[in-house]
Amino acid sequence: MEPKVLILGDDDFGQAGAQMLKNAPCRLEAFFADRLPSHVPRAQTLEEGCRDVAVVILAGLGSRLAELADRYGEHAQGDHVVLLNARSVQEDFELPYETLRRRSCARQIGVLGGPLHAQDLASQQHVNLVLATRFPEVRRRAQQIAAGAALTLAPSRDLVGVSVAGAYGHLTAMLTGMAQGLEWGDTSRSLLVAHALLEARALALALGAEASTFQGLVGWGELIPRASVRSDRHTVLGREVARGTLLADALAASEQPVEGVETARLALQAGERRGVELPLTRILVEVLDGAPNPGDRFERILATPLVAE
């Protein structure tokens, strides 16, 4: 029998999952999924959705992820494989897999990272992602359901690295937007993104990640292309703030939550606790908080040699 896959939640990741797995060799079900396409059958109850499930996709960001993990925890079982998006963090820079671990008995967890853009999915282009997990069953089941989708999964064991890179994806997008707002050229914009990549790497290393993770699909492969995406909600917010819009107004104007704002603050705090200098992240937070002359502030970063610690 084909494995049952439950999508829990309906954020971009859940929608991407529903789209990608449309023709995959699995029985798809969903819960807490108002925004998912109608072709995905809904479970009557969460308990029923979790029964005999092989793979659970938790599709929520920020506090929504914590909420979903709490609810899922009531029915979680040790043999479930749970797939998460790498992008969101909680208080104390708690990474998504840690959020799930703190709220359920789930252990066989996979974190998906890498360049995942909604427009690519819509055009049915082949997607390449990194699956970070330490459990063979996660790899096996994920590969099994990916077999029928236009999806290639590159294996990694580095949950921390993939998660931090994912979280920094939002920061990179905001920085890109700010560079656009400041009407900087491509060179300066790219330089900012490269600095962001190094800061993500430094923080991740302090949290126990492997350096090599950032030289692959979730480092260069995920963060650098963000310099060219103009429609991302984080990019839009960054652009508006750099042009002088108050953060509160920019947030209110966004149709979706812009969790990267909080991620930036949490990353800065996490760096301070571990003695990791994150000058670009600090300036990003200052500018988000309305500090004057964002251009001058970012200029300081451009003048800094681009060297990995």
Place this chain on the structure above:
Amino acid sequence: MVTRSEDRPRIRQEAVIRVSETMARSAAASDRPLAEILEESIFWERKRLARDRNGPNRGKDSDFWGVLKTKLRSTPEHQHRALLREAVEHYVTEIEGNFDPRIYTAVTRAIPPALGLVLNAVSPRKVFQNLPHLPNLDDSITIVGATDHLARLRERGTVLLVPTHASHMDSIIMGYVLFRLGHPPFLYGAGLNLFTNPFTGFFMRNLGAYTVDRKKSDPLYKETLKEYATLTLEFGYHSLFFPGGTRSRSGALERRLKLGLLSTGLRAYVHNLQRRAAKPKIYIVPAAISYQLVLEAESLVTDFLRESGQSLYTEDEFDQPGQVFRFLSKLVGLDSKIHVGFGRGLDPFGNPVDDDGESLDPKGRTIDIARYTWVEGVPTPSLERDGEFTREAADQICQSMTRENVAESTHVVARAILDLLRDRNPSMGVFQLIRTRGDDDAIPVAEVRRRIDEVLLELRQLAERSEIRIGPTCEQAADRVLEDGLRRFASFHTKPAASQRGDRILATDPSLLLYYQNRLEGYPMGRHRPLLTPDHRSLRPREF
């Protein structure tokens, strides 16, 4: 629990079958002839025997491997499996203990008075002070933590007790503590050297120990040892081993555990599920043994600073009966305490368990842990998966040990003095500081007291959050803590870690200061960066 005399041949037979099959399977999978595995064993064993000229069983081992080598040359390939079984059987014979329930009963009855007598004999002053009551080990050992919980778990499954390891005294202390708590014998893997030591040999041979020879590098031996330990758990024998592997050289709590033996808990559990055992559950119970003074501190810290794995097997204080005797005398004479703190039980996946032995998720909900082992709905062992679960359990064990550790005056005084030395010599790395004592190692007493006050405050805050335990000597004011710590330092070691001259405190032996302060490493306290690497195995590189 079934008796050992009935189980022994079954465990032996099963161990031989399982190990030979595992090795044969892995050889076949990698297209490797069995002869190669046997040649590897012969190579490692001959190397060991050449190095270890005075080791026990040398003649017997030498003969065995010599004969096996001859047989291997003259035996056709299809008979190599029989030779493999022979080699495994040879190892099992060495590993299996001499445990005899009758001797155990007699010995455990005799232990308290026997050890009491030893202590009485070495400290006549104490004896006279307390007449007509004779001191016994109960005066020197305090047992804290989840002892009732341990008793309950023992009834519901098989317990794997995993204490910290600082001294060769540990196995004796744990044996005594388990007896005091009314537990049946726990099997434990004790180093071969403990069997040859005149003081401990008797207890080792009779109290349920099996031998672990850390000098053996042969993978076949390691697999046999692991399988033997797994089988004893499957047969329901509560077991004890030190997951840090060897005694902590740095004095710090263990941060990197040996996953091989630790994984036996999960292996046994999966096998129990597969054969539908009546009580399949294995409970891991962490414990911390905390000493105010450690008998072998000087040689251990010397080893640590030398960063030499080669010296792990050299003779130290424990191999000199006179030293052990003197240590015990001081233990009683100074009212020194050894604290044994029991953590709450964990399942082999690292989840906490309640008093009924049920595993709990982080929200306190009961979970069915058998499902962690499922592959297509059936309990199935998996090397990679189970290795990962064991690693996660190891993290939880380390955290529990950290919580059960007891801080005493020696640790606090050492910490305070070393902190002040670092303050006074900011440009000096710790390694250099220890070698040279810095530019100014005479610190005003008042300054040391102030720093002790700060350390005590931090420790008390940690203790309030149950992140550490505080011993009785640390419940006093700073000046008393200082006095107490210095008195203990002066009582036993060749050179005290620190001493007072006039209104100054001198770092008399900075290596020992490092050793004792390291017991507080890894706690979120102090204004200095940690001295040790996160695994507590060496000094942080930048400090050199």
